[in-house]
Amino acid sequence: MSVAIAPLPAAERGSALGRLALTELKLFARERLRIVFGVGLPLLLVIIIGCIPFFNQPRAAYGGATFLDVYVPIMVGFSAALLSLTALPMMLAGYRERGVLRRLQTTPIGPSRVLAAQLLANLAVVAGTSIAIVLLARFGFGVAFPRQLAGFVIAALLAAVALMCVGLFIAAVVPGSRAAQATGALLFYPLMFFAGLWLPIANMPATLQHISHATPLGAAVQALTDSAQGHWPTWLQLVTMAAYAVAFGLAAARWFRWE
Amino acid sequence: MPAVIEVQNLRRSYGDTVAVDDVTFTVQEGEIFGILGPNGAGKTTTVECIEGLRAPDSGQISVLGLDPRHDRPELTQRLGVQLQDSQLPDQLRVAEALRLNSAFYRNPADWHALMDTLGLTSKSKTPFGKLSGGQKQRLSIALALLGSPRVAVLDELTTGLDPQARRDTWELIEGVRDRGVTIVLVTHFMEEAERLCDRVALIDAGRVVAIDTPAGLAGRVEAGQRIQFRPSVPFDDALLTHLPEVTHVIHRGDVVVVTGNDNALNAVTSVLARNQIVAHQLRVDQASLEDAFLALTGKHSDSQ
Numbered sequence: 001m002s003v004a005i006a007p008l009p010a011a012e013r014g015s016a017l018g019r020l021a022l023t024e025l026k027l028f029a030r031e032r033l034r035i036v037f038g039v040g041l042p043l044l045l046v047i048i049i050g051c052i053p054f055f056n057q058p059r060a061a062y063g064g065a066t067f068l069d070v071y072v073p074i075m076v077g078f079s080a081a082l083l084s085l086t087a088l089p090m091m092l093a094g095y096r097e098r099g100v101l102r103r104l105q106t107t108p109i110g111p112s113r114v115l116a117a118q119l120l121a122n123l124a125v126v127a128g129t130s131i132a133i134v135l136l137a138r139f140g141f142g143v144a145f146p147r148q149l150a151g152f153v154i155a156a157l158l159a160a161v162a163l164m165c166v167g168l169f170i171a172a173v174v175p176g177s178r179a180a181q182a183t184g185a186l187l188f189y190p191l192m193f194f195a196g197l198w199l200p201i202a203n204m205p206a207t208l209q210h211i212s213h214a215t216p217l218g219a220a221v222q223a224l225t226d227s228a229q230g231h232w233p234t235w236l237q238l239v240t241m242a243a244y245a246v247a248f249g250l251a252a253a254r255w256f257r258w259e
Numbered sequence: 260m261p262a263v264i265e266v267q268n269l270r271r272s273y274g275d276t277v278a279v280d281d282v283t284f285t286v287q288e289g290e291i292f293g294i295l296g297p298n299g300a301g302k303t304t305t306v307e308c309i310e311g312l313r314a315p316d317s318g319q320i321s322v323l324g325l326d327p328r329h330d331r332p333e334l335t336q337r338l339g340v341q342l343q344d345s346q347l348p349d350q351l352r353v354a355e356a357l358r359l360n361s362a363f364y365r366n367p368a369d370w371h372a373l374m375d376t377l378g379l380t381s382k383s384k385t386p387f388g389k390l391s392g393g394q395k396q397r398l399s400i401a402l403a404l405l406g407s408p409r410v411a412v413l414d415e416l417t418t419g420l421d422p423q424a425r426r427d428t429w430e431l432i433e434g435v436r437d438r439g440v441t442i443v444l445v446t447h448f449m450e451e452a453e454r455l456c457d458r459v460a461l462i463d464a465g466r467v468v469a470i471d472t473p474a475g476l477a478g479r480v481e482a483g484q485r486i487q488f489r490p491s492v493p494f495d496d497a498l499l500t501h502l503p504e505v506t507h508v509i510h511r512g513d514v515v516v517v518t519g520n521d522n523a524l525n526a527v528t529s530v531l532a533r534n535q536i537v538a539h540q541l542r543v544d545q546a547s548l549e550d551a552f553l554a555l556t557g558k559h560s561d562s563q
Contacts, residue, residue, distance in 0.1 A: 006368070006369045006372060007366060007367065007368060007369060007407065008361055008367040008368060008369045008370060009369070012361075013361070013362065013367065014362045015362065016362045016363045018362075019358070019359050019362040020359060020362070023351070023355060023359045026355070027348055027350050027351060030350040031350065095348070098346045099342070099344055099345035099346045100345070100346055100347060100348060102312075102342060102345050103342060103345035103346070103347070103399075103402075105312060106310060106312070106335060106338075106340035106342065107335055107360060107363045107364075107406075108332055108335040108336050108363050108364065108365075108406075109363050110332070258312075
């Protein structure tokens with residue numbers, strides 16, 4: 001038996017990064033549990049908060065905004081953090097444990113493109129979830145669209161990239177999917193605290209506010225809140241997020257392990 | 260024929276354990292080169308160094324003129340690799356895996372045709388997690404060939420396959436060689452090495468014991484004989500091992516297998532007769548690669 005295989009027609013060749021990102025996105029969509037937690041949970045929280053009349057009244061403490069108005073930016077940060085710090089490290093570490101990465105290592109793809117593809121695929125999911133949150137809040141519960149829309153989009157993207165780079169870093173340095181999941185969760189709760197999930201940042205004591213500004217999620221929620229209210233995010237917020245993205249992104253690529 | 264892989268004095272240890280002590284061999288273009296040895300002999304570590312997945316402690320390796328550690332981008336384009344145990348995501352479908360991986364290479368093979376050749380077309384939409392062992396194995400061979408490699412390294416290709424799937428895979432590998440791909444085959448199956456390999460390097464305890472054709476290796480057991488029988492009563496091996504004509508005695512269940520030179524049969528039967536032991540189901544074979552393996556490594560291979 002002779003195996004004569006022709007080359008693949010040029011028209012069918014695609015970019016490795018694009019194809020890998022698209023494939024990862026498809027795989028994400030096939031994992032029901034990940035959809036429920038990564039996408040469903042933030043939307044469900046918006047619905048629950050929106051349905052409780054108490055949370056839907058303008059409050060002087062929030063400058064006349066409702067509790068839900070304050071929570072939409074937090075939910076956008078929440079969905080990005082949930083995906084970046086729990087789903088992403090667990091999945092990459094799982095790939096490593098099962099030898100998926102080991103097989104990729106024998107191909108010309110290289111670590112940077114593997115990480116970049118994960119980033120792109122998860123970014124697409126976060127973008128979709130964020131849009132769904134904003135639309136749901138607007139049309140379900142009358143929360144105004146972000147008044148500084150461009151600022152909101154830039155802040156959301158930068159926040160997602162910064163958090164994912166932290167997630168990729170965890171996946172790169174922590175051995176094993178269980179340990180990666182635990183580390184992600186351990187980071188997730190304090191970061192969500194400083195993002196104002198339990199206590200809005202504006203209501204925090206001064207010291208906690210300072211710490212909050214220095215965390216990626218705190219800076220993100222501040223920037224998102226500012227843009228929702230019609231202000232351009234401050235440079236400090238954007239630079240804080242970008243610094244986290246660059247530092248952890250480079251570290252993730254540097255210490256990435258195939259096995 | 261020019262050499263496509265040159266390994267010289269390769270050494271690699273993990274902590275205190277020396278996996279590869281001193282391995283030297285050359286693979287010629289167009290051949291199927293077998294790396295044969297008992298479990299833990301250092302076969303996989305050797306090919307992992309060739310693939311550039313492990314750094315040798317010392318020694319030189321050249322694959323298609325490239326250094327496997329330093330020329331990784333170029334090496335991965337030209338060397339097809341099938342790993343012993345690697346997986347794909349469970350939800351990834353056969354056609355998707357092939358299409359995705361073909362995007363990684365400069366000169367990808369037509370994955371539709373490859374899928375067809377490997378008999379996977381009817382499974383193109385099946386997720387990896389739902390494939391049988393044989394189908395997974397065929398997919399991993401397809402992935403190893405996707406980049407139109409000049410050399411392919413296949414590690415424990417048919418482990419875990421049923422006999423039919425194993426024979427089908429062998430035919431496939433011969434087909435791949437026929438189109439000019441040099442193949443390095445890691446195995447511990449004698450039958451596989453005997454059937455497929457042009458030359459075999461026998462590795463034991465991290466060292467090359469012998470390199471020859473399968474027939475050449477078998478011939479080293481001095482045109483010997485292999486005698487099998489079921490003794491009527493148990494007996495002490497020393498009865499046979501002290502015979503100058505006998506080189507080895509092993510037990511497989513209640514069957515005794517004796518390896519020795521051309522006069523072994525006479526010597527064995529007369530000793531048995533003297534001790535009133537009847538040899539039931541007596542069978543005599545010429546020495547095979549397996550006997551060479553046994554004689555050269557002192558270990559019994561895993562195949563039965």
